[in-house]
Amino acid sequence: MDRYLRQRTVEDGKSFDQAWAETSILLVGLGGVGTPLAQILTRSGIGQLTLVDGDRVHDTDLHRQLLYDDKDVISGIPKAEAAYKFLSQIGGRTSLRSYAGMLTPRNALELFEGHDFVIDATDHIAARSLIQETSLQSAIGWFHSAAIADRWIAASFTPPGSPCYHCWVAPELNEVSIGTCETVGVLPATCMAAASAVFRLLTMTLQSPLDFGGTDPRHPENSSRRILRGSLAEGERWVELFADPNCPTCSSSALEKSVDMASGHQREAGYPMRRLCGSGSLEVWIDKDIDTIQQHLISNSPLEKWRKTPFSLRIEDPAGAITCYRDGRALITGDLAKEPTTAKKKLAQILDF
Numbered sequence: 103m104d105r106y107l108r109q110r111t112v113e114d115g116k117s118f119d120q121a122w123a124e125t126s127i128l129l130v131g132l133g134g135v136g137t138p139l140a141q142i143l144t145r146s147g148i149g150q151l152t153l154v155d156g157d158r159v160h161d162t163d164l165h166r167q168l169l170y171d172d173k174d175v176i177s178g179i180p181k182a183e184a185a186y187k188f189l190s191q192i193g194g195r196t197s198l199r200s201y202a203g204m205l206t207p208r209n210a211l212e213l214f215e216g217h218d219f220v221i222d223a224t225d226h227i228a229a230r231s232l233i234q235e236t237s238l239q240s241a242i243g244w245f246h247s248a249a250i251a252d253r254w255i256a257a258s259f260t261p262p263g264s265p266c267y268h269c270w271v272a273p274e275l276n277e278v279s280i281g282t283c284e285t286v287g288v289l290p291a292t293c294m295a296a297a298s299a300v301f302r303l304l305t306m307t308l309q310s311p312l313d314f315g316g317t318d319p320r321h322p323e324n325s326s327r328r329i330l331r332g333s334l335a336e337g338e339r340w341v342e343l344f345a346d347p348n349c350p351t352c353s354s355s356a357l358e359k360s361v362d363m364a365s366g367h368q369r370e371a372g373y374p375m376r377r378l379c380g381s382g383s384l385e386v387w388i389d390k391d392i393d394t395i396q397q398h399l400i401s402n403s404p405l406e407k408w409r410k411t412p413f414s415l416r417i418e419d420p421a422g423a424i425t426c427y428r429d430g431r432a433l434i435t436g437d438l439a440k441e442p443t444t445a446k447k448k449l450a451q452i453l454d455f
């Protein structure tokens with residue numbers, strides 16, 4: 103009997119299951135939210151799962167963290183190793199890797215590489231800021247989750263860009279001002295709800311990548327995101343997140359004044375683009391469907407190196423990459439983003455057809 107039969111049997115389940123099997127996730131944080139996520143990602147046969155955590159298993163973790171037991175506390179085994187051991191026994195098609203260390207500015211880009219999405223299951227704003235920054239540098243989208251006391255939140259920053267995490271949580275905020283599970287505690291039900299909310303966002307992303315998209319009615323040139331917020335007493339609801347025009351990370355330094363951002367079309371030749379402050383990456387409105395671009399690359403540019411997922415199309419260049427998303431945006435990263443004229447030339451070479 104096929105292990106994944108039940109998820110293939112739902113409507114459009116076959117294509118979903120295939121996309122799931124081809125998806126690679128970097129999971130940062132193996133605590134109350136990360137462990138249930140790691141377990142269900144492995145059971146449901148996500149293609150590849152990389153586990154990152156720099157901590158060891160503590161006695162106070164066991165009431166909510168699913169992959170550990172008393173022996174792990176006594177032996178002082180790193181969480182990444184204990185989780186890897188547990189998950190390996192599930193079997194199935196998921197390729198597992200683990201990294202027993204913290205995500206740091208030194209290793210973040212390298213750890214992100216090769217993954218389709220990053221899931222933040224950490225409980226530190228500094229780690230989230232780093233994930234946000236690395237996401238804009240690498241064009242790899244991320245999902246944010248948080249669980250505290252009886253409340254939780256889950257947000258999708260895929261595609262990366264605006265609005266970003268810092269449009270909502272200022273980088274200078276710290277754990278003391280908002281509390282952590284150490285100071286105000288956390289209930290197991292809250293962790294499960296946060297894990298479930300992120301799992302829902304990931305599932306929706308692979309089913310229909312445009313479902314979260316929207317525009318800010320006050321500033322139609324800005325996109326918005328729908329995020330999930332919940333509490334045990336009130337349940338879960340969608341909340342709209344809008345771009346902060348003064349955001350220290352994603353606010354624009356307008357590069358292209360001659361374009362009409364609101365309509366999404368360019369008035370003059372060239373591509374509407376702006377630089378995202380925190381990362382140096384360029385956000386571009388390409389307004390072309392990624393399936394059409396793929397077809398064009400296959401028949402007209404056989405030498406371009408590219409990779410397509412259900413969600414994005416990444417064109418590699420020796421100097422960087424152009425990652426195009428289904429919502430009509432693209433992110434130009436690496437050295438290619440340094441000089442807008444060079445970036446525009448490369449865009450024209452690929453997209454003018």
Ligand SMILES: [Zn+2]
Nearest residue numbers: 266269349352
């Ligand atoms: Zn922002």
